Amino acid sequence: MTTTSHRRTALVAALLASSALAAPAQAADKTITIATHYNQEQMAPLLACFDQYEAENPGTEIVFQQASYRDFLQTIMTARVGGTSPDIYNIYSIWAPQLADAGTLAEPPADIAEFVNANYGEGTVGAATINGTLYGIPTELSVYQLFYNKKILAEAGYDAPPATWDELAEIAAKVTKKNDQGNITVAGYTYGPSVANAVHVFYSQMFAAGVAPYSDDFRKTNFLDPEAIRIVERQGKLFADGSTSNSVTTDDFAANGAAMAIMANWQKSSMMDAFGDEFENTVGIAPIPHDGGDPGTMLYSFFWAVDSASKHPEESWALLEWLNSQRDGGLSCTGQMLNDLGALTGNLGDLEAMETDDSFTKPFVDAIESGAAKSQPNIWQASENDRILRSYIEKVWAGQMSAEDALSAADAEVTAILAEQDY
Amino acid sequence: MTDQSAPLPRDEFFDDAEPLTLGQRISSKAVAPWLFLSPMLAFGVIFFILPILFAAYISLTKWNSLTSPRFIGLKNYEYLLTVDPKFWDTFWNTIYFAAGTLTIGIPLALVLAYAFTRAYGQAFWRSIYWLPMITNVVAVAYIWKFLLDDSFGLVNMALGKLGLPGPGWLTDPNFAMLSVILVFVWMQLGHNMLLFSAGLANIDESYYEAARLDGAGETQLFLRITVPLLKPTILFVLITNFITGLSYFTLMLVLTEGGPVGSTNVTALYMYKMAFEDLRMGRASAVAYILFAFILVVTLIQLRIFRRGGVEAH
Numbered sequence: 162m163t164t165t166s167h168r169r170t171a172l173v174a175a176l177l178a179s180s181a182l183a184a185p186a187q188a189a190d191k192t193i194t195i196a197t198h199y200n201q202e203q204m205a206p207l208l209a210c211f212d213q214y215e216a217e218n219p220g221t222e223i224v225f226q227q228a229s230y231r232d233f234l235q236t237i238m239t240a241r242v243g244g245t246s247p248d249i250y251n252i253y254s255i256w257a258p259q260l261a262d263a264g265t266l267a268e269p270p271a272d273i274a275e276f277v278n279a280n281y282g283e284g285t286v287g288a289a290t291i292n293g294t295l296y297g298i299p300t301e302l303s304v305y306q307l308f309y310n311k312k313i314l315a316e317a318g319y320d321a322p323p324a325t326w327d328e329l330a331e332i333a334a335k336v337t338k339k340n341d342q343g344n345i346t347v348a349g350y351t352y353g354p355s356v357a358n359a360v361h362v363f364y365s366q367m368f369a370a371g372v373a374p375y376s377d378d379f380r381k382t383n384f385l386d387p388e389a390i391r392i393v394e395r396q397g398k399l400f401a402d403g404s405t406s407n408s409v410t411t412d413d414f415a416a417n418g419a420a421m422a423i424m425a426n427w428q429k430s431s432m433m434d435a436f437g438d439e440f441e442n443t444v445g446i447a448p449i450p451h452d453g454g455d456p457g458t459m460l461y462s463f464f465w466a467v468d469s470a471s472k473h474p475e476e477s478w479a480l481l482e483w484l485n486s487q488r489d490g491g492l493s494c495t496g497q498m499l500n501d502l503g504a505l506t507g508n509l510g511d512l513e514a515m516e517t518d519d520s521f522t523k524p525f526v527d528a529i530e531s532g533a534a535k536s537q538p539n540i541w542q543a544s545e546n547d548r549i550l551r552s553y554i555e556k557v558w559a560g561q562m563s564a565e566d567a568l569s570a571a572d573a574e575v576t577a578i579l580a581e582q583d584y
Numbered sequence: 585m586t587d588q589s590a591p592l593p594r595d596e597f598f599d600d601a602e603p604l605t606l607g608q609r610i611s612s613k614a615v616a617p618w619l620f621l622s623p624m625l626a627f628g629v630i631f632f633i634l635p636i637l638f639a640a641y642i643s644l645t646k647w648n649s650l651t652s653p654r655f656i657g658l659k660n661y662e663y664l665l666t667v668d669p670k671f672w673d674t675f676w677n678t679i680y681f682a683a684g685t686l687t688i689g690i691p692l693a694l695v696l697a698y699a700f701t702r703a704y705g706q707a708f709w710r711s712i713y714w715l716p717m718i719t720n721v722v723a724v725a726y727i728w729k730f731l732l733d734d735s736f737g738l739v740n741m742a743l744g745k746l747g748l749p750g751p752g753w754l755t756d757p758n759f760a761m762l763s764v765i766l767v768f769v770w771m772q773l774g775h776n777m778l779l780f781s782a783g784l785a786n787i788d789e790s791y792y793e794a795a796r797l798d799g800a801g802e803t804q805l806f807l808r809i810t811v812p813l814l815k816p817t818i819l820f821v822l823i824t825n826f827i828t829g830l831s832y833f834t835l836m837l838v839l840t841e842g843g844p845v846g847s848t849n850v851t852a853l854y855m856y857k858m859a860f861e862d863l864r865m866g867r868a869s870a871v872a873y874i875l876f877a878f879i880l881v882v883t884l885i886q887l888r889i890f891r892r893g894g895v896e897a898h
Contacts, residue, residue: 235860238649259863263650342743342750344735354841407755407844408734545862552670555845559757574669 190220191473193480194247196237198230199498206501210484210494221476241265241470248471249481251300254288254462254536255543261291262582267467268294273478280485282529285507288462288536297466298485299507301499303425304460304525304534305365307447308432313347313420314445322421322447326366326395329421329450333404336420349404351419352396352558353411359554360547361459361537362423366392368457368535369449375538380583382575384550384568393564397557407558423449425461426525429503446524448533460534462507465495487514505529541582546575643869653866660870671871673846674854677761678875681850682829684765685772690821692769693776698810700777701784710781714774721771725838728767729754757847760840764848768835772828776821783817784810819890823883830879851875 195211197204204225211223226247228236234256240246252260260266269277274295277286285299307329309322317336323329333349340346352358367374370388375381383389399405411428413419415435436443448456465485467477484494487510492500496511505525506512517526528534540546553567562570609615643660645653664671700709716724731738732753740750753763791809800808811818833853836842842849842857851871859868 234863238863242649259648259650263648265650340735340744342740344740344750344752346735354843406734406752408752542862545864548857548861552846555843559845561757561845570669 191476192222192224193249193473193477194224194226195249195251196226196228196233196240196247197251198228198233199251199502200227201225203502204498206497207484207494210497214480214483221480223480237265241468244470246468246470248468248473248477250466250468251463252297252466254464254539255547257289257291257296257464257466258539258541258543258582260466261294261296264469266296267469267471267474268296269298269467269478270475273298273482276482276485280509281507282509284460284529284532284534284536285462288460288507288539289464289466291539297464298481299462299464300485300495301427301463301502302460302505302507302529303427303462304505304528305361305423305425305449305458306524306528307421307449308414308424308428309421309445309447310414310417310419310443311445312443313417322445323450324447325452326392326450330395330399330402330404333399333421334402337404339403345403345406345409346418348406348409348413348419350399350421351405351409351411351413352407352422354407356544356547356551358411359551361425361461363389363392363396363550363554364537365423365449365457365459366451368459369451371451371454371457373535373538375540375579379538379540380576380579382572382579384572384575385565390564390568393554393557393568396554397560397564400558401560417443426522427502427504429521432521433503441520444521446521448524448528456528456533458528458534459537460529461537487511490514540579542578546578549574549578639869639872642866643873645866647865648863649865650863656866660867661874664867664870664874670846670849670854671851674849674851677846677848678830678850678852680761681765681768681832681848682826684762685768685829686822686825688765689769689772689776690818690825693773693821694780694811694814694818696773697777697780697784698806701781706781710774710778712774713777716771717774719771721834722838724767724771725835728763728839732763754840755844757845760844760847764836764839767839768829768832771835772825776825779817779821780814783814787813815890819886823886826882826886827879830875830882 199207201208204227208225211225215221215223230253233252237246237250237252237260246265257266277289277295277298281299285302286295289295289297289299307322313336314320314322314332317332319332319335323332329350335349336347337345337349338347352362364374367383367386367389370392372383372386372388374383374389376383409419411419411422411424414422414424415428415432432444433440449458451457465481467474467481471477485496485508487493487496492511492514493508496506496508496514499506499511500515505517505522506515507529512526512529517523525534537543550571553562553571556562557564557567604612610619642653644655644657646656646660647653696713700706703709732740734740734750734752734755737750737753739753743750751759753759787810791813792805795805795809831852833850833856836848836850836853837856840848842853852875855868855871855875858864858871
């Protein structure tokens with residue numbers, strides 16, 4: 162064979178190979194990419210729904226991309242810079258202000274907005290709303306309540322959870338155990354190392370005290386409200402009393418290493434794994450301790466959003482509506498996945514269809530349905546502000562600053578950042 | 585009539601020379617070296633020079649990577665150096681970490697390397713001390729988290745057996761940075777020992793023999809012969825460790841996340857969170873340039889001090 166014929170053969174082979182690779186892409190007219198922080202196993206019910214949707218809608222292909230929660234925002238950012246952003250995201254509500262401001266999120270068409278307003282609770286819709294504009298369909302909800310270890314409290318003579326913070330401090334001091342070196346082996350109460358372990362707890366306590374952490378327009382903080390100062394002072398006192406320390410975390414609750422903690426409902430599955438048959442007898446849920454008045458707490462939400470650069474926005478919204486509509490009066494596809502995860506949803510139909518009467522879940526659902534759970538404020542630069550707030554709360558825990566000084570400093574820094582959204 | 589056999593003038597000779605083919609041009613001494621260097625040069629331009637220039641530009645802008653950068657001049661630098669309440673805290677933490685790793689790590693590595701040159705099974709010991717270097721930093725962090733746990737960690741349990749108090753190695757703001765330094769020294773020890781071992785192998789044994797004949801003891805041998813002759817290696821280890829220390833943050837990210845109370849929050853970690861959590865690319869680039877300028881100045885000072893001390897090879 163001559164060199165020329167070799168080249169021809171190679172060229173034909175290359176063309177055939179390239180057309181073979183391109184074939185699947187050509188078979189699907191529309192490829193919709195969905196990015197979530199859920200892994201393949203957690204996504205199983207949704208992946209099955211994707212297959213069903215593809216079968217019912219020939220020419221549409223749905224591609225799932227997973228990015229870890231920690232890297233999710235960076236993944237969106239990098240994908241957009243590279244022009245390969247997914248069509249649909251499942252995003253944490255506090256990321257939305259920056260993404261909306263940058264024009265990353267598409268506004269849903271009127272029929273989708275109508276669908277959301279008709280099928281989701283008001284507080285949940287608020288989590289997907291930025292400056293009065295709805296940007297998506299709410300999904301997973303996480304609500305904070307007081308977790309308490311029934312057995313540890315009972316051993317110390319307490320048959321009911323604390324209703325006020327003073328009661329909590331008293332019980333915490335009584336049940337705390339230490340080793341010979343003075344280190345805590347069983348903490349009366351515990352925080353944790355993450356930003357949320359301090360800041361979400363602080364926000365939940367503020368809502369329980371009847372004070373929102375931020376002004377209605379999210380331009381100012383209410384950190385200097387006497388209730389806010391009292392909350393942080395009391396947190397500091399738990400450390401000063403030796404009822405908690407930095408060495409115990411919320412993870413220790415599942416190991417009988419902590420008697421009480423304010424945590425979110427998504428801990429359910431890990432608690433069930435940890436306590437097994439003793440789960441019901443061990444883990445109790447109660448409203449956030451507060452000094453009278455109606456109960457209150459904080460919820461945060463994820464929501465489905467469509468990228469403004471999507472080539473198939475209409476198809477993406479249609480897919481999302483399908484994924485979030487009840488099937489034969491039962492759970493929607495999204496609802497099924499959340500139910501399997503032991504998570505809660507803002508979709509009222511799904512919430513109705515879920516089994517939520519167990520002693521663990523009911524207090525969380527009650528808080529959503531009664532409106533006691535308020536949405537985490539979708540403030541500007543939320544991650545940064547929360548980190549700043551945590552850094553000052555930690556100084557109170559460590560006895561380095563008074564609650565008033567710490568919250569004054571946090572207020573100054575956070576207010577300066579909130580002002581950035583106006584210029 | 586002209587003489588046809590006479591040699592042509594030089595210019596006419598070259599005019600008539602056959603032109604070089606493409607292959608000849610490529611293989612000529614003027615082109616070939618550049619051709620061979622071009623992959624490396626292209627790599628350097630794309631992955632080093634362009635990002636450095638881009639970061640310099642970005643440091644003069646406000647940019648969240650989702651929208652177009654907005655030029656704001658030197659405001660990022662002004663904010664960091666005069667307004668930001670955290671930047672200087674992280675800077676001093678960085679100095680503390682870098683200085684701590686040098687102060688503890690380098691003498692320890694030098695003494696151990698010196699001891700092992702006189703021990704049996706050098707290769708075995710080098711391998712043992714090198715192991716942390718090839719262990720993933722996340723695994724290292726988790727192991728040390730278990731070891732240094734306040735209530736249940738092996739370290740405090742051992743101290744308890746001796747009747748000693750068990751500090752909060754990673755949870756007490758007064759101990760956390762020291763703990764991070766010690767873990768980092770443990771990770772780097774094998775690497776530094778290897779460099780010192782290479783340097784020690786280059787010192788001629790006759791110097792030691794002559795000194796011993798003159799009655800020098802082991803301490804004198806180490807201080808009067810080993811240390812002076814190891815100066816080039818010491819300089820290299822000092823500079824590379826200091827640069828690493830000033831720009832390092834991985835261990836803090838996985839071991840303490842910068843806590844407690846920001847006591848292990850070094851500038852590089854602060855910059856990382858600023859860029860990838862807060863999306864403040866402009867300000868983070870300015871942090872990178874400030875850090876770069878500081879490292880450059882310190883490195884130049886180190887070089888000058890050692891040159892005065894007779895290290896001319898660097």
